[in-house]
Amino acid sequence: MTDYSPQSDNYIQLVQEAFSKQGFMQYLGVEIADIKPGYCELHLPFKPELDQHHGYFHGGVIGSLADVSGGFAGYSLLPEGKAVLTVEYKLNIISPGVGDYLKGVGRVVKQGKTLIVTHIDVFGVSKDNEVHCATAIQTLIAVTS
Amino acid sequence: MTDYSPQSDNYIQLVQEAFSKQGFMQYLGVEIADIKPGYCELHLPFKPELDQHHGYFHGGVIGSLADVSGGFAGYSLLPEGKAVLTVEYKLNIISPGVGDYLKGVGRVVKQGKTLIVTHIDVFGVSKDNEVHCATAIQTLIAVTS
Amino acid sequence: MTDYSPQSDNYIQLVQEAFSKQGFMQYLGVEIADIKPGYCELHLPFKPELDQHHGYFHGGVIGSLADVSGGFAGYSLLPEGKAVLTVEYKLNIISPGVGDYLKGVGRVVKQGKTLIVTHIDVFGVSKDNEVHCATAIQTLIAVTS
Amino acid sequence: MTDYSPQSDNYIQLVQEAFSKQGFMQYLGVEIADIKPGYCELHLPFKPELDQHHGYFHGGVIGSLADVSGGFAGYSLLPEGKAVLTVEYKLNIISPGVGDYLKGVGRVVKQGKTLIVTHIDVFGVSKDNEVHCATAIQTLIAVTS
Numbered sequence: 001m002t003d004y005s006p007q008s009d010n011y012i013q014l015v016q017e018a019f020s021k022q023g024f025m026q027y028l029g030v031e032i033a034d035i036k037p038g039y040c041e042l043h044l045p046f047k048p049e050l051d052q053h054h055g056y057f058h059g060g061v062i063g064s065l066a067d068v069s070g071g072f073a074g075y076s077l078l079p080e081g082k083a084v085l086t087v088e089y090k091l092n093i094i095s096p097g098v099g100d101y102l103k104g105v106g107r108v109v110k111q112g113k114t115l116i117v118t119h120i121d122v123f124g125v126s127k128d129n130e131v132h133c134a135t136a137i138q139t140l141i142a143v144t145s
Numbered sequence: 146m147t148d149y150s151p152q153s154d155n156y157i158q159l160v161q162e163a164f165s166k167q168g169f170m171q172y173l174g175v176e177i178a179d180i181k182p183g184y185c186e187l188h189l190p191f192k193p194e195l196d197q198h199h200g201y202f203h204g205g206v207i208g209s210l211a212d213v214s215g216g217f218a219g220y221s222l223l224p225e226g227k228a229v230l231t232v233e234y235k236l237n238i239i240s241p242g243v244g245d246y247l248k249g250v251g252r253v254v255k256q257g258k259t260l261i262v263t264h265i266d267v268f269g270v271s272k273d274n275e276v277h278c279a280t281a282i283q284t285l286i287a288v289t290s
Numbered sequence: 291m292t293d294y295s296p297q298s299d300n301y302i303q304l305v306q307e308a309f310s311k312q313g314f315m316q317y318l319g320v321e322i323a324d325i326k327p328g329y330c331e332l333h334l335p336f337k338p339e340l341d342q343h344h345g346y347f348h349g350g351v352i353g354s355l356a357d358v359s360g361g362f363a364g365y366s367l368l369p370e371g372k373a374v375l376t377v378e379y380k381l382n383i384i385s386p387g388v389g390d391y392l393k394g395v396g397r398v399v400k401q402g403k404t405l406i407v408t409h410i411d412v413f414g415v416s417k418d419n420e421v422h423c424a425t426a427i428q429t430l431i432a433v434t435s
Numbered sequence: 436m437t438d439y440s441p442q443s444d445n446y447i448q449l450v451q452e453a454f455s456k457q458g459f460m461q462y463l464g465v466e467i468a469d470i471k472p473g474y475c476e477l478h479l480p481f482k483p484e485l486d487q488h489h490g491y492f493h494g495g496v497i498g499s500l501a502d503v504s505g506g507f508a509g510y511s512l513l514p515e516g517k518a519v520l521t522v523e524y525k526l527n528i529i530s531p532g533v534g535d536y537l538k539g540v541g542r543v544v545k546q547g548k549t550l551i552v553t554h555i556d557v558f559g560v561s562k563d564n565e566v567h568c569a570t571a572i573q574t575l576i577a578v579t580s
Contacts, residue, residue: 088237093233132544237407255385314484315493349521378528
């Protein structure tokens with residue numbers, strides 16, 4: 001992973017503010033676990049409202065967490081006044097979403113002038129176990145917010 | 146679009162039952178609008194809990210609706226006792242998710258022995274307008290449920 | 291499919307010129323079959339150099355044809371002096387690449403200010419048969435050439 | 436990256452044999468650089484027949500190399516008598532394909548009963564430089580060959 005430099009000193013605060021404005025993140029119950037330049041880790045505790053027919057995390061929840069983990073990884077590198085939009089992402093679900101919580105880890109792979117590409121992995125975390133649930137690639141576009 | 150034949154006479158009921166077991170679909174508020182062999186249309190009325198920072202439908206909501214629209218399009222073709230899992234999907238968000246409700250339309254493109262490939266489009270629908278928000282390709286795998 | 295208006299009167303000539311500069315297209319043997327605004331159809335006759343282990347068109351050939359079919363569908367809409375670069379694409383191979391020639395059909399789904407999204411389908415065409423080999427979504431970016 | 440165990444002692448020979456049957460790989464000029472269980476590195480020297488309009492490696496060439504690098508990473512884990520087919524892949528081109536040769540690196544991320552998921556990176560390599568050109572996720576299916 002490349003080292004990235006944020007373009008704003010208070011990039012952590014900017015991420016927290018942007019995150020707090022997304023009603024859907026609160027509705028799901030997503031929490032910011034770690035923000036570094038070009039890196040974002042989010043946690044999402046299980047609750048029955050998030051399940052599919054087997055009682056695991058729903059694929060849509062896994063996808064949502066992936067999308068946002070990558071999005072804020074990219075957002076952490078932008079100057080104040082800029083925001084990111086998701087252009088597209090592709091997600092492989094490689095194991096069922098089982099665990100006490102989901103951990104989404106987004107990393108910037110390439111920061112271009114206009115576009116940012118991220119890799120994202122999602123894990124189902126239990127007391128004694130961590131399962132790799134999903135892996136994704138995402139393209140973001142930087143826009144004036 | 147190819148015409149498909151369902152392998153179960155009560156494929157609509159099977160879809161409804163499978164759908165009703167997904168807690169996350171109820172939590173979002175997704176409703177089945179139409180089921181035909183190899184086709185599924187879902188609606189999701191707007192509520193503030195589903196928004197991102199501009200007050201539009203969150204990308205994760207759009208992605209979740211896409212995933213499930215494609216999933217049930219595939220599921221409609223299976224015999225009783227089978228289910229589908231999402232292997233992967235790729236989603237381009239081409240317009241903001243604005244509207245009174247989102248409409249997800251999933252169509253089977255290829256039904257193989259093991260894998261099913263679907264196309265999905267998501268629209269933001271208002272009284273006088275329908276905007277194409279997202280387009281996706283999805284791979285499903287048929288499993289014994 | 292939406293109707294699109296080209297921004298240059300001689301968009302067909304511009305496509306032909308750009309196409310002729312790609313050594314790899316000549317090496318494969320790709321031919322332009324049809325260009326309309328937001329639409330590009332390419333043909334690629336079979337030759338043994340393009341095969342995989344079963345003697346069918348290689349997946350890389352199918353992917354290359356898809357990429358370029360979408361690329362020129364997008365390029366057909368640009369003003370003179372602009373070009374497209376492929377940001378990313380996602381391709382499902384749904385049937386083996388069998389046939390006398392491959393037909394790649396690219397269509398613009400969304401033309402944004404910076405980005406263009408296309409759908410692409412690839413068919414294996416024989417005298418009496420046409421098989422849908424692959425389906426793809428592609429993101430292009432318009433740049434100054 | 437997980438450690439994987441091959442199911443055949445002569446997995447390297449099996450990869451070499453399968454590779455040699457793909458006419459398109461010889462036509463491009465691809466060479467096997469390294470095979471380990473769940474890992475495949477391929478090299479492709481530049482020649483003008485592989486270029487796009489700027490004289491760099493064509494995107495279709497990058498995509499082909501990515502597809503095959505991932506495919507043989509997966510193939511290396513299979514027992515004799517099995518083969519892989521590409522179900523789908525998604526590729527982001529993050530830098531132009533510049534260099535004396537392209538290096539494709541495929542790694543298995545998940546080996547399931549039926550499906551194998553790989554990550555692939557492609558680099559443009561010059562005497563003093565290595566540029567990350569592309570990153571991809573691929574889904575393979577194991578079949579009886």
